[in-house]
Amino acid sequence: MKNTQDTELLFDLSRPGRRAARLPACDVPERPLSELLPSTALAQTPPNLPELSEPQVVRHFVNLSTQNMSVDTHFYPLGSCTMKYNPKRNERAASLPGLADLHPYQPDSTLQGILQILYELQEMLQEISGLAACSLQPAAGAHGELAALLVASAYFRDLGQKRSIVLVPDNAHGTNPASATMAGFQTVSIKTTSAGFVDMAELTAHLSEQVAVLMITNPSTLGLFEPNMRQIADQVHAVGGLVYLDGANMNAILGITRPGDFGADMQHYNPHKTFSGPHGGGGPGAGPICVTERLAPYLPVPLVVRQNEQDLQKNGDSPPVYRLDFSRPKSIGQVRAFFGNVGVLLRAYAYLRTHGPEGLRRVAENAVLNANYLLSRVKTMLPVPQGDRCMHEFVASAAQLKAEKNISAMDIAKRLLDYGFHAPTVYFPLTVAEAIMIEPTESEGKQTLDAFAEVLSHILQEDPQLLHDAPHTTSISRPDEVRAARHPILSHPEE
Amino acid sequence: MPYLYNTPEDQREMLAAIGADSLADLFDTIPGDLQLSGLLDLPPALSEMELDRELNQFAGCNQHAGTLACFLGGGSYDHFVPAVVDAIGSRSEFYTSYTPYQAEASQGNLQVVFEYQSLIARLTGMDISNASMYDGGSATAEAVLMAISTTRRHGNVVVPHSVHPEYRATIATYLENLDVEIRWLKTPMGVTETEHLAQAVDDQTAAVVLQHPNFFGCLEEPVKVAQIAQNAGALLVSIFDPISLGLLTRPGDDGANIAVAEGQSLGTPMTYGGPYLGIMACDKKLVRRMPGRIAGQTVDRHGKRCFVLTLQTREQHIRREKATSNVCTNQGLFALRATVYLAQLGPQGLRETANLCLQKSHYASQQLCRQPRFSPAFDQPTFKEFVIRDAENRVDELLQSATDSGYLAGIPLKSWYPELADCFLVAVTEKRTREEIDGLVRVLGDSA
Known part of the structure; x- marks a missing residue:
């Protein structure tokens, strides 16, 4: 075939x-x-x-x-990436000519439909995060981090404070420290405890009036809710710093708790994860950010605003109700050209309107139920160092297996492909040896999870050599990555 | 809920296996005082039919390029998208997959990225392309950062006003905290004046940024600019229009060190400004400073040719705060669309597309300027866009009345260029017919 x-x-x-x-x-x-x-x-x-x-x-x-695995063809438990079902109704909606064929410089009066969608999306994201203002401009999660750190920096500049440090727990996504560098900050990594939480003594030791921002992922990359979240935020605020929430893991807490309520001053969303925008083989994403009232003046321009009744009357006949607001003198400016990744935002809007408040809570409940159920099965086969319960994902370790039978996390990942499962994320977070990070999402269910657990159990009994050589059924197997990096061939030679 | 899978019976069995009494129990690691006591204040759920109706209503409140003749450009263009591009772009094996970390499960994506990189290298005459960036604006800002780190010059970068104003704004935002001066060059003639440029660069200049054709549609002098930049030890960051390369010399041949572009023209719908495709290509010797993902060719354990993500030690997931950039996602789906677009057009198709843009835009400019009210703002050669000066200085009224008559006639320049308050920017793609162009001329003439 x-x-x-x-x-x-x-x-x-x-x-x-x-x-x-x-x-x-x-x-x-x-x-x-x-x-x-x-x-x-x-x-x-x-x-x-x-x-x-x-x-x-x-x-x-x-x-x-056909040489790809995808959410539409395979279970794709890639931890930290929230590979949930991408609804077809969203795809159809985003391709309507009245939404897809809009030029970014059309006059606002010709764009009242799209501007209303974007305005309502800003409002919904604010409500979900418990924060006061929203910019839809950033193009991806990491871009949202950068934008928010630039917002923080503009805020401190306005206060006349020179703060140079961004604190980042050692199990954070690599984008956090990389974004801090790009925004002109110095990153200080803080250790987490063996249980996977922020070490409070470490935190206290690093807090000073030099600290601008603590970037925290909560639930963390280990799939755990930080038990001291409120105290952590209080301590950062006590030295005048800000708390940034990396929103990669929002799927676990939709409608359960809100970043603004647990002390975050700013956060980004990954709508391509949490709100089902497809991942597109590596993008596009989007990275809207929400912030507190006092940080709102610094958000990127433009924001979508709704004119109030008085302004509408004052401005004559029938002015547009929704318009882009560029006149924000304290804004950090633009982090890209044009409004934002509107196609991705439209899908997020459709997703949120499909779920409503009860549905969104049920998304979180089922994501967490699936992860805990799979955890209950996997922990009988592989150690899960950080405990018996998790939020939306968990991290198992193949370290013991590696020591005893020379089977690595990579071997397991590759062998899973032979059985028709996409591999989990492996070797992240860096704080767990031979990490296998599994995130099933809410759109899978018990039948799939049982099948996955049974395959995993079977694989662990297989001849180790079979695993070292896996996968056996894919079009290629175990590419030579060292050769690719040492002798880079990055394009087909021009004849 | 439409996308859930577990039945109530499944849920009971799963909770029992976990050892939890209820779904609420699963959240008991979240301190009670942080948990919401009620529901979020969001609009109620819609069925698929209701959602469809609502979104169609919203879409109906917009006027779009299918109902208005679109002469807007400025970095986003109403180019034709062949059906093949939509058909391949909507294969869900492509759009519901993710970053090809597991090469064996992603050879489709990886080969597409490799082909994309190869096509961009050929199109631009540059050695290396990455797997794409967010958009043209952020790609430009990243190219400037790359030039700073390559040259180790933290003094200044030189940017003429003929570069897209939103790209300039993006550069300024990215450099805000990095203590690098931006030397803006005024462009009253519509192009960069090389004598002024030569005065602006010095031995601390990391980069000169040039857009060619520029924001006004005018052709710059890239070869001269490259010489001036490189004689001073700076790099040339060249912003190009991919469609223009059907006719114009390639940035690599003109001497660019880093070439960036907005790739929306290559098969991506306008979608009110995004998501688009940031193209970035560079000299071979700069590759280890390049941001973003890169695919490379290698062999598998049986010696078979295959593709992987490579040179990852540049990237944030390995290098963290020392990475070349914080970029994680690329625009995979739009790199795919650009690859299909270029494969479908081929050399002749791209050349003919570029020629149609050129011919039609010159025709439009000529016809408009036969009316005494209108004149070209700049006496420069142009490709597919041009700036028109309105002698009556009533640009807003003029464009509004054109919109009312069914024409998105142009982009007013006042908010970016106060000195061009009496001017607007017109773009003509291969999609515009003579009838539409004549209609535009008539409508703009009538409102005089």
């Missing part, structure tokens, strides 16, 4: 003179290029692109698509 001839590289499939697209004839009087452009600006030859027929293009990419 495998078609390998059509999955050769595009460049190998190309033949001179073949073409797919035909363009219309020029319907205006055509002038010689030399009249329109200086000869030095013109390329001597057409671009060196492959020449293919349309059926060839389609067959090439459709066959390539």
